[in-house]
Amino acid sequence: MRIRGSVAIDLGTVNTLIWVAGRGIVLDEPSAIAIDSGSGAIIAIGAAADALAEKEPQDVNVIHPLRDGVIADLDATAEMLHGFLGRAGSSGPLRGNALVCVPSGATWVERRSVAAALEARRRYSVQLIDEPVAAAAGAGLDLAAGAGGFIVDIGGGTTEVAAVAGWRVVRAESLRMAGNAMDEAIVNAARSGLGLILSQRAARQLKAELGLTGGQDGWAEAVGLDAARRTPRLEKVPGELVAGALEPVVNAIGRTVQQVLSDIPAGLAEDVMRGKVRLTGGGALLPGLADRIESVAEISAVVAEDPLRCVVRGAALMVESGYPVRG
Ligand code: ADP
Numbered sequence: 547m548r549i550r551g552s553v554a555i556d557l558g559t560v561n562t563l564i565w566v567a568g569r570g571i572v573l574d575e576p577s578a579i580a581i582d583s584g585s586g587a588i589i590a591i592g593a594a595a596d597a598l599a600e601k602e603p604q605d606v607n608v609i610h611p612l613r614d615g616v617i618a619d620l621d622a623t624a625e626m627l628h629g630f631l632g633r634a635g636s637s638g639p640l641r642g643n644a645l646v647c648v649p650s651g652a653t654w655v656e657r658r659s660v661a662a663a664l665e666a667r668r669r670y671s672v673q674l675i676d677e678p679v680a681a682a683a684g685a686g687l688d689l690a691a692g693a694g695g696f697i698v699d700i701g702g703g704t705t706e707v708a709a710v711a712g713w714r715v716v717r718a719e720s721l722r723m724a725g726n727a728m729d730e731a732i733v734n735a736a737r738s739g740l741g742l743i744l745s746q747r748a749a750r751q752l753k754a755e756l757g758l759t760g761g762q763d764g765w766a767e768a769v770g771l772d773a774a775r776r777t778p779r780l781e782k783v784p785g786e787l788v789a790g791a792l793e794p795v796v797n798a799i800g801r802t803v804q805q806v807l808s809d810i811p812a813g814l815a816e817d818v819m820r821g822k823v824r825l826t827g828g829g830a831l832l833p834g835l836a837d838r839i840e841s842v843a844e845i846s847a848v849v850a851e852d853p854l855r856c857v858v859r860g861a862a863l864m865v866e867s868g869y870p871v872r873g
């Protein structure tokens with residue numbers, strides 16, 4: 547297949563990454579688009595759009611079009627992707643293949659619609675690929691040699707748990723619970739436990755700092771609104787409050803890991819044991835999560851290198867290795 551002019555795209559629920567052949571990763575931005583609700587004009591995409599979220603500027607609608615792992619707003623998704631590709635500098639006449647990872651919670655129709663939008667507006671030959679396969683390749687498993695492995699990709703909207711072998715999924719489950727659900731759980735716990743209304747951004751910071759372990763100090767500062775007075779308040783948030791809030795989500799992830807692991811074919815057991823459970827996606831960075839999954843799975847679990855970029859790196863490897871692309 548032609549590699550020049552090819553791109554690999556990780557269209558994630560929270561972050562979108564684009565790799566261009568010969569140039570590497572050229573774009574890494576939040577999956578967000580801000581639209582003027584009066585005129586319908588696009589105000590911003592990516593980081594600039596995400597920065598406006600929850601701030602409620604007048605007549606601005608900030609959309610995270612893939613938020614829960616489904617393509618909730620196809621037009622917004624297509625506009626966002628079009629804008630990202632323009633920014634990625636893919637405006638030359640050369641058009642190669644586009645390997646695109648979309649959340650596996652998206653329906654076939656939704657996925658095809660994204661592909662069709664890209665083909666129509668950008669003239670790429672689009673191939674949709676399974677996210678866990680890309681994650682596995684990006685996490686260092688040598689799938690080209692027919693090896694297999696076990697991947698837990700914890701993104702924003704979904705957690706993908708999968709056994710893979712030779713560029714294919716063997717067994718997989720997609721759980722509609724991941725980083726966003728963790729953020730929501732922290733927001734709810736802070737409100738009921740501390741009378742503090744947090745933004746998702748503030749909840750995210752607490753999650754990354756305290757996680758399941760309580761971090762360095764066992765607490766972290768956060769600014770929110772006092773629930774009664776509705777004025778800004780600085781609070782020391784205890785690690786136990788955050789760990790307790792995260793428990794149901796982490797439990798659900800653990801159960802899904804157990805379920806998929808208990809269903810793998812015997813021929814894959816050695817590959818999985820040797821390769822360890824590999825954690826990818828931003829959620830892999832949650833303090834204490836790898837240890838928890840290790841104790842649930844009863845085999846070693848490791849966080850892949852640079853877990854937020856595994857999927858796009860893996861998709862890039864698939865382009866470079868001449869992964870069989872139709873057409
Ligand atoms: P997606 O593929 O769905 O776009 P990503 O793999 O980009 O998701 O991961 C985004 C998620 O990872 C977000 O929910 C974000 O809050 C979370 N995340 C990022 N860094 C950390 C961290 N250090 N600890 C816990 N969660 C994190």
Ligand code: MG
Pocket residue numbers: 556558559699701702827857
């Ligand atoms: Mg992802």
